[in-house]
Amino acid sequence: MSRSTLKILARGVAAGAVATFALAALPAQAANVFRFAFQGDLKSLDPYSLKESFTEGMQQAAYESLVTLDKNLKFAPGLAESWETPEPTRWRFHLRKNVKFHDGTPFTADDVLFSAQRVRASGSNFTTNVPSDAEFVKVDDYTVDMVLKKPNPIALAQFPTWLIMSKAWSEKNGAAQPTPANATSPSYATLHENGTGPFVIAEHQPGVKTVFKKFDGYWGKAESNLDEAVLTTIANPATRVAALLSGEVDWIDPVPLQDQQRVNASGTAIVMAGPELRTIFLGMDQDRDELKDSSVKGKNPFKDIKVREAFYLAIDEETIAKRVMRGQAVPSALMIAPALYDRASEIKRPATDLKKAKELMAQAGYPDGFTLTMDCPNDRYVNDEAICQAVVSMLARINVKVNLNAQPKAKYFAKVLAPNYDTSFYLLGWTPSSLDSHNILFEIVGCRKPGDKSGRGSWNLAGYCDPKIDEIADKVEGETDKTKRDALIKEGFETLNADWGYIPLHQQALAWGVSKKVHLTQRADNLLLLYWVSKDPQ
């Protein structure tokens, strides 16, 4: 009965649809559409508003940088055709001519100068991408000099994620300043895009879908054969997998660990697990004098190195990697992925030692443990909440009672990030955008000081501080000899580890689910870059 009713229903609806067809001309169907689904959303179109891999990758389809990375993460010319260092503190960029923004205006040196200023303005999430001491000088319309105070071998390291915006467009639309993280008024650049990239963002419904269309006035020759790409948000992992398997979408990220087998067995799609550069770690608040939301009053147990060590030793990362991550994670001794640091293998992760952890707790004066709250995102990293739950039950064995506060990433970040740093114990994942250890030593481990505009310690939510590491970091920044540099980095990480400053957990395996009809390049930094995506025509 219900089926026949459905039929009637469908017939009625179809009749209505046919009637409406006559009135509404259907838009021309794009020939080659790539549909893809991500667990989260493209948070903002403003390229300086949020340092988050997925958002960055998407923005790079529409915006471009002076210097870009090729498929092997090597520097390649972007909007700058070439560059040189006439003197150690001067970098000269020769800009590409005949490049047009999506609104048709030409790209010139003024846009670079404007972007250099905007990316370092307050409210930008990318202040560290351009050295804070760099001064940009316009030589002519297509030549720009960057003048530094002192030599910096890795000055360009984060240039690939510094995207160039149009000066005229930004100023015309009142978007000359980056959107501050807690703005209450919408900024034009958050919802509109005007880059030089191969794709135009034709439609952006926050939280629903974003439509990319091929930019016909693109200066280069795109590798992609796509006419259109449609991004939808599918938060539910099971739904996301179902959408891939049924062919509703061509690409999903991430494929839940438990579903990878099924995707590979489907015959229509495969799992592409890339070498993941993101390190998942736990931070312990060592800044406050009294831990927030804890049973311990008047003091902060994390200031005691024994407690930090006890936490480290109590957490059985091997089991987390094997069970929660289903073997798709590599336990890490470092805050950086081994792929990004050549001497990583020399540092070993201390083995789990519950007995010693208990002793340490007793010695620190907490034989009966204590209570604290842990902050955890539940839609950001692979199995983030499950990892946190596992940590909670492992810490229960040294009598530490952890109240888990797992929240959507928007709420989580608003709570734990600057300026609030409102957390005692948290889980975070980090990929150094420079793909270099300095970024870790500087942004995650560096001492954070109020009013410091350099960006040091800007992601050091734990408030860990060792001036010695800061010194090492500064030396690393200026050191051009790789051997010496690697030795310095090792010293930095060993100092951190000896202090049990952070608890690195693992490098997560982030897997894409990709339809067999799609051909793309999965670079080690795991960004989905639309200009390398092609799809077999129907």
Place this chain on the structure above:
Amino acid sequence: MSETILSVRDLTVAFDTRRGPLTAIDRVSFDIGRGEILGVVGESGAGKSVTGSAVIGLIDRPGRIAGGAIHLRGERIDNLSPEAMRRVRGKRIGMIFQDPLTSLDPLFRVGDQIVETLRAHTKLSAKAARTRAIDLLAEVGIPAPERRIDGYPHEFSGGMRQRVVIALALAAEPELIIADEPTTALDVSVQAQIITLLKRLCREHGTAVMLVTHDMGVIAEAADRVAVMYAGRVAEIGPVAAVVREPHHPYAVGLMGAIPTLSQEADRLSQIPGSMPRLTAIPKGCAFNPRCPKVFARCRIERPEPILVGASRVACHLYDVTEKAA
């Protein structure tokens, strides 16, 4: 008596319950002639309405006609197919219910309800049916029928509604009308009008009427003959004059006392102690025996069959001369 319109013979109606069938109507027989009004009286639960329902074929589950035969103008109708029976209803047998307030569908104009009935049974066009409906309304005494035909039931008074109901019952010129307590729900002042109307219409159209009521006053005024029912059986049946003035069955005797007269101010049925038995507990022999002032041994054993006493037929052992003699 003139031509027999309705003939009911040994009609038995049973209700199937979990504890077995209950006999609600037990071997009831009567006839109604052309233009004749047969009054059917009895207490509530005596089976009057069920008899009416059985004749028009509206016994609902779990009830069923368990025996006997009903003939309408010699044609047997109790075993017709549902569809054939439907065509008899309204067309050949009309029915009037007790409560005019609830008999009409509140959501339809009275005219539409009449037209609908007409068109179900005749080949009249919509327009002709409407003209006929106005005539009918006029005939049952509704003022300004051409205007009122488009009114909704709630816009009519109780008496007016009963007139509409009568018009509906008469719409297809049936040979028989079953009027089930047609005046009970009406004001006393209106009751007489309705009875007069009913009487007049039957005389004019020659329609036979089965007038079910518990009101002896109505019977006395309207009926030609009367059947007194008790516990699903006919106790006595005969011309009104005979039964009212000279009832024979002890129950009828008690019942007639219920007609308020100047000389008698007794309460209804107060002369008969006790109450009618439940269907589950109908006594053996004569159903009235526990209450009967003149009960004797035979009444408790053997069910009395109707016997002709004067102009009436009476189901009572008192009048069984053969037995008495023996």
Place this chain on the structure above:
Amino acid sequence: MLAFLLRRVIQAAAVLAVVGLIAFSMFRFAGDPVNQIVGPDTPASERAEIRKSLGLDDPVLVQFARYAGDVVRGRLGISYQFRQPVSQLLAERMPATLELAFCATVFALVVGVLMGVFCALRRDSWLAGLFQAVSLIGISLPTFLIGILLIYLFSVTLGWLPSYGRGDTVRLGWWTTGFLTWSGLKALILPSITLGLFQMTLIMRLVRAEMLEVLRTDYIRFARARGLSTRAVHLRHALKNTLVPVITIAGLQLGSVIAFSIITETVFQWPGMGLLFVQAVQNVDIPIMSAYLLLVALIFVTINLVVDILYTVVDPRLRLSSPRTA
């Protein structure tokens, strides 16, 4: 009737005012709005400045008046999450929710009424028993569980229907519709069933109970006694009378379909207002929450008014006399 509608309009306005007050209180008092704008390090002087600029120091009544004025002009604040005007977000999401609610409503009404009528008319058939069982399950299983089951069956196992989203939509002005593409229509099926099932169950039970009641009424018996065909009796008279009370209750229920879509939209990742609302609750995005509340109240009140008007159209008794208090 005019007075009745006027009273309803006034009541509706009162309801909206009360909901507006609640929405305003949420907006104003649930969490310090200033805290949502600045960080904890912000000095008190700066906070005071912001308070003043937002008008938070004015008397509450003034603030409410300003809020009401803003709401009327469609200024519902700016989402904390998306940093976009809430009105714009809701406008973007509204077509998705309304189309889903529409399909669910049609499904619930058509299937619910059909099944209800069937269960009332064929009370003892096995199919009626099956429908009854389905209704029990429909009323007992939480919506999200039904959604998951349907996805598992039709998307995962059989692969017939999409498991998420609206499919391809076509933009008609500011409205996006899924009715014009095949994938859009396919995408509507599972969510509509999921959303409509509960209402369908309620309507089915309601129709069944009401119809059984109606079938027992005098006017239905009278309609049968008039010899109308079973079809006319059931589908003209009984159904119409059944639907009168059903309209009110179904109307009330269907108003809540929009709000119930919260769950369905979450299960099917349907990009409508409900999903937006759930995300707002999870992210404590008060402006969206309060605006959604207002919008649902507005929709609900409008539906109620429409139902009231419909009611008077269907039930002639209401057109003149005073309304029944249901």
Place this chain on the structure above:
Amino acid sequence: MSGRDIDVGDAPPVPLQVASPGRLARWRDSDLLASFLGSKTAMAALLATVLMVGLAVAAPLISPQNPYDPAQLDLINSNLPPIWQADGQAPFYLGTDDQGRDVLSAVLYGLRLSLIVGVLGVITSGVLGIALGLVAGYAGGALDTLIMRVADVQLTFPAILIALVVDGVARASFGGALDVGPLIGLIVISIGLSFWVQYARTVRSSVMVEKGKDYVQAARLIGLTPPVILVRHVLPNVTGPVFVIATINLALAIITEATLSFLGTGLPETMPSLGTLIRTGNRFLFSGEWWIVAFPGLALAGLVIAINLLGDWLRDALNPKLQ
């Protein structure tokens, strides 16, 4: 049942009862027991309900594991299938979830939580609704109008929406993570605020009827105060309907809690209710670990169906119209 105007088996006029029968007699007269014993579904539903309530109450005693104690969870035991499958292990009879939580224990504790929240929610809404109904019906006038208008507005919103709003507002006001105790309180209050209207309406209309009766007037004359009159004379008359509403609302309350938890605004994964378990288990729908979602889903469906069946039967049994 036959048509009402076929006067078969109409009872003879019964003399008006002088004294109201005792409660026990009323129970017997209403044929409640007989109807109950006669209804196989009602019996089965009661049996199922009692069984599940029993399991819930005994959960701490019979569960192999306390699923809320993180110290008892061991990742080593994660994702085990039910015992009858190849990799199943005792004592995890129904398998384990991704944290090594025993599904059987989690279902038992989840049933317990669902019932606790449901019963507390029903009590809250019942007390609130009955009190407001009594006041509205007895006081009349402006107070009555106010209460009933509020009820009308309240009816505008489905319970789940109200619960979500209350939840969201509470989160905004308190910020951060709530402990489980206050969280349960919050959900109970959300449910209480969502379901009081039906009680209030029923009680109010009953009070309106009773208020005018002689015995209430008489009670007032002999100096009984309104509260005493209300509680002693009016309340007993509404126990039947209130009980029916409560039963049906219990099912609704349990669904509401599960839905809140499913939407992620109810109980956290570390203290899962049935709804939370289903939300988590939903992730494993594709990977073959069906037991994580199936058993909680079955338990929830079973509980609600049983309670609904009981409620249906009660309503029919107490409704004289249908007898």
